[in-house]
Amino acid sequence: MGSGESPKVGVFVCHCGHNIAGTVNVEHVAELASEFPNVELSTHFMFMCSDSGQALIREKIEELGLNRVVVASCSPRMHEPTFRKVVEEAGLNRYCFEQVNLREHVSWCHMKEPEAATQKARDLVRMSVARASLLEPLEVKTVSVEPHALVVGGGVSGLRAALDIGDRGFRATLVERTGNLGGNLAKLSTLYPNNEPAKDVVDRMSLAAEASENVTILLNSEVTNFDGHIGNFEVTVKNNVTEEESEMKVGTVIVATGFDPFEPIGYYGYGDSPDIITLSALEEMKRDGTVLRPSTAQPPKNVAFISCVGSREEGVKGHEHCSRYCCTAMAKVAAELREEADEVLMLYDDIRTFGKGHEDVHRRARQEHVIFSKYNKKKKPAVKINDSGIMLKWNDVLSGENCEFRPDMLVLANAMVPPEGADEVAKIFSLTRSADGFFNEEHIKLAPLTTHTAGIMIAGAAQSAKSATDSTTQASGAAAKAVSLIARGEVEIESTVASVIDELCSACHTCVTACPYGATSIEATKGVEVARVTEAKCHGCGTCAAGCPSGAIVMRHSTDDQISSMIAALLSSAFVHGGGEK
Amino acid sequence: MTEAEKLATLSQMSPTQTALVIGGGVSGMQASLDLADQGFNVVLVEKTPSIGGAMAMLDKTFPTLDCSACILTPKLSEVARHPNIELLTYSEVTGISGQAGNFKVKVLRKARKVLEDKCSGCGDCVEHCPIEIPNEFDQGLGFRRAVYVGFPQNTPLVYTIDDENCIKCEMCVKACEREAIDLAMKDEEVEIPVGAIVVATGFELFDVSKYPRLGYGEYKNVINALEYERLINAAGPTAGHLLRMSDGKIPKSIGFVQCVGARDVTNQVPYCARVCCMYGIKNAVMAKELQPDNVKNVTVYYADIRAYGKGFEEFYNMAQTRFGIEFIRGRVGEVAENPKTRNIEIRVENTETGEYLQHEHELVVLCPGILPPKELRVIASELGVDVDSDGYLFVEHPASNPVDTKVPGVFVCGCAEGPKDIPDSVAAGSAAAMRASITLAKGGEV
Amino acid sequence: MSKKIFDPNIVAFTCNWCSYGGADLAGISRIQYPTSAKVIRLMCSGRVDPVMVLEAFKNGADGVIVSGCHIGDCHYSTGNYRTQVRFQALQTALESIGMDPQRLRLLWASASEGQQWAEAITEMTEQIKKLGPSPISGRGKK
């Protein structure tokens, strides 16, 4: 299809079962849309993304010679790739597709106003039809993939990923900022669910990584600079000890920077007595030999645990999440401590021993007569410290009684929080973060390992708090995504980049200063100075185009005209239909 | 390709380039895609007429309430269209021999009686079929004919005739313009050489009638969670209208009973099913969302709320604050029906207050735990891999090698290894693909 | 009978990464807010040319929101610094065309801030209802 051809737009409105049709009158929207300029066909269907919905689009493209397609359904963040593929299969260029979000932006957030929601849906469709009429086909480019993966973080997740990539026959470079491999796992004693010593796990994996000829390990190192795009990233790694910097090219990245154990300052007397410690500290003690009460260096006789310290605090930013490891870890050590201690008490809110083998750990603690008491979430346990030691008071909700206990050691099951430097990592790799501060996946259900930055994966505790098992599962999975890219050898990239209309450019340098990537420069062609865009460096943000005083920069797929057409379509209609009033 | 040509090709696969995936749920689908994307061939064997597994039956998914069909459907198409994936639905693995790099797998192609290469999925045959039987896909709440697809997005979109109920009237044969129906079709067996195997057989729902005191099967207004999912699904038997079975009325008050067939040593389900708390909360929220004005009270009866995953605790909080779902801690002792109103009375001790409660609900939803599928033991013994005490496949080193069985070249993912939610099943599917691809790339050498 | 309720028309430019995601999250979380804002999805808030904002007002928009990632979180690292600078210039420009600067709002909303997105739209809608229809739209004078 040439760009000169006049637009024939097909509009497909999706019911999404009840999801859209329950609020928006989709039939009516489809009917109205048939009157919009350039619309050749407007129809509605139960599930546009289903095989039959997709077939309908292809069929209509062929039957009516549609050359632009508008699907009014859910968020393009999920299904734009799906529908682009569909139009492509029918011979249209993928950039001749436009999606309207009638679900996340209309039906789901205006559930109680079906009429107003239907009007908004109509407006959004009109805007998209206007834009669609101006869409241009763009060339689809492929680039080669550098057969080399970068893995950031040398905990079990990073190790698992690097080992898998290496074993598959491709090169991986593992960058770990400390001097050791194993991350937080290396600080633990034995692991639930099977009591395997953590040291065995770490040794097994790090020895294999060190022995692998495909895996390069860079300790004491961090990524300081990162540039490029999927398939071809340029990475600068700095050794924090030698201060030396090295550069490398990689095709893909796995971020496995894990977590930090939360330092619970201000919680339950932490810091006020040496005998109040975190679960992480207790594990380190166990790893190094025996558990001794810090103040006396004697084995503790009465131990208490408190759950959810820094976790599950509604309304407290960064601490609303469940840390997912602590209930089971706590039940496990509690049972083990019973071998020596007279009494072990576990104060909990819910017991979340959800995973494979976790209930066995929980049951064992009960068999060992660990005392379980559910505390009152609204009136959390109180800790007093005086000369005679620690006094713990709480309300046991199950009996309703107020209880007291004098532990000689109090263990706080501390949360997992994003590691120090997560801000930097997010910036370097353009990752977004969820409310708990961990990195966001591309889709929470079906794409838990890829991110919104093409070519960059996340795995393990970097994505959210979790156990070693769940972490290494994600790591192998992320490695699969990386090796797919490398095995295929090439990957398609977006053609949505900036370009300069030489005749209009006044060589003012505005774009050169605006571009975050140094993709624009001023060059002399045929003796005249004009701006140039290096396409391989351009990420398509459009910051240059918005700044250009001469309107000399065309943002492909987001041109000034396309954007203006949406504004006009929305607002001109307000006069015609009185859309702004009702 | 005709069926005969397809079977001939399959028997000639190159084992070092081909993996077998058993089970086409979301974990098996993901494993297949991640192997196929690397350029390997995948034979995906699914015993029912369609891939999709349990996720295809769900209405919404926690914790974002994304609609299950909306996010799954494109994945279904992706699998079906992938040039490196050979989809064998309505098929079963009947025998396995050999070792990593060179397994021989016997697959039974059950006679579907409809030619896959001819059927266009138009459904013209359906209305001519005189037989009506409960649709398994709708948990028996809706009906299907003897020639059927379980659900509209059935993948591949090919109809199936169930031999057990078909009376050979040949009405469908006459109706089908494409001459796609062959009632004389016979089961066929094919032996396929493969280099690596991924087991992704998923789970089976716990049969809640094992607790007679909870009234399932006896009282019409006691249903299980999967039935509820179908009931509120727009493509389900009631077109998404939330109603109760006794009289078709919208229930004004609904009780959800958690941990039915989970964390119960006496019923041989000592483990936590990992998804019920969250799907219970999800379904509770959905009742309010679908019928904000009619559904007045929604109560969840639980033992512990295990909102452990990303965004789960936040979702649990939202259920209480934004949707006003009530949570009562206590294992439900028994239920009884009020014979006049057909309402269900729940008897439970609120363990937080010590109060003994008798709550009447117009509908009660039992939230069952999940079990390993019955045939898993058979497959395990064919493969020579162990099952653990709960009946799922055993993994020796869960911390470092969470998807490796003890047999080289054999991997496991999703609920076949133990209960998991969708993202954890998907991640495990990718992981199993990674590990299987190493076996293939090394030609089976370990 | 037909008592006219003024229902503002707001053009919302959002970036694809944080703010569009935040607006999606508001829907996913079923947070309810007014239908006034119509989103135009751009890759980055840095793509918002001040000319487009003025164009929206000239076409009769009652309000305009420019929304992007929090400073420091821009998917294109520094795109939104430009947005911030241009925004200040825009406010001055608005005053010069006789438009109340309260009709223009800059909103930083991350992909996890569905609540913030919904609140901002609600607030802005209320605010504009108080200001009345855009003097340019011509509806105010009826």
Ligand SMILES: Cc1cc2nc3c(=O)[nH]c(=O)nc-3n(C[C@H](O)[C@H](O)[C@H](O)COP(=O)(O)OP(=O)(O)OC[C@H]3O[C@@H](n4cnc5c(N)ncnc54)[C@H](O)[C@@H]3O)c2cc1C
């Ligand atoms: C007290 C306690 C007990 C536990 N018990 C168990 C158990 O019994 N069983 C179980 O399965 N799980 C258990 N866990 C959970 C387990 O520790 C984690 O699941 C696991 O450590 C996660 O691994 P990871 O590689 O994702 O992250 P981490 O272990 O945190 O590793 C991340 C690595 O990345 C490095 N890093 C961070 N930022 C950067 C950067 N910017 N550049 C380079 N490198 C960086 C870190 O130095 C670290 O080495 C327990 C956790 C705790 C706290």
Ligand SMILES: Cc1cc2nc3c(=O)[nH]c(=O)nc-3n(C[C@H](O)[C@H](O)[C@H](O)COP(=O)(O)OP(=O)(O)OC[C@H]3O[C@@H](n4cnc5c(N)ncnc54)[C@H](O)[C@@H]3O)c2cc1C
């Ligand atoms: C009521 C309910 C609600 C749920 N809600 C949610 C939710 O909201 N969010 C969420 O994340 N999770 C939810 N889950 C969990 C979700 O269903 C599972 O995580 C997911 O289905 C697991 O996928 P799977 O591929 O491992 O197994 P399955 O979905 O069980 O798929 C297994 C597949 O293998 C096939 N199969 C079995 N045996 C054989 C064999 N021998 N040969 C060939 N094929 C075979 C089966 O037919 C099936 O197609 C819910 C579960 C239930 C029961």
Ligand code: SF4
């Ligand atoms: S795992 Fe248990 S202790 Fe840890 S935050 Fe979650 S509920 Fe609290």
Ligand code: SF4
């Ligand atoms: S669109 Fe312009 S500013 Fe953005 S990366 Fe490309 S050249 Fe640079």
Ligand code: SF4
């Ligand atoms: S069997 Fe024939 S009539 Fe039935 S769906 Fe297939 S093609 Fe249509």
Ligand code: FES
């Ligand atoms: S991408 Fe969000 S502001 Fe730049």
